[in-house]
Amino acid sequence: MASLLKVRDTVALHGRIELNQLCREVNGSPAMVLAMLQRLEQMGCVEKVDDIDNGCVSGSCKGCPETSKNCETVVYQAKSVH
Numbered sequence: 001m002a003s004l005l006k007v008r009d010t011v012a013l014h015g016r017i018e019l020n021q022l023c024r025e026v027n028g029s030p031a032m033v034l035a036m037l038q039r040l041e042q043m044g045c046v047e048k049v050d051d052i053d054n055g056c057v058s059g060s061c062k063g064c065p066e067t068s069k070n071c072e073t074v075v076y077q078a079k080s081v082h
Helices: 005-013 017-025 030-043
Strands: 016-018 047-048 075-078
Touching: 005 016, 005 017, 005 030, 005 075, 016 017, 017 030, 017 075, 030 047
Parallel strands: none
Antiparallel strands: 016 075, 047 075
16 A cells, blocks of 8 residues: 555655556545645645656657647656755
8 A cells, every 4th residue: 555655755766656656556546646746846845847848758649649749747756945
């Protein structure tokens, strides 16, 4: 079962991670993990990456039949501390 700390640590470990991959790694449902990510955003630990117009993080969009559409992948990253 996913915990808030496990979600935070997994995001930090990967640097950037897509929501579905994060759900698999922490063994949590998308709704639960998304709620945890939103809480971590409020706490200033992670941030949602909105500018994904240059392709998927995994690089697999090049062979995707939907290449004319914008990638709708939701990606989170650890928030940098200043």
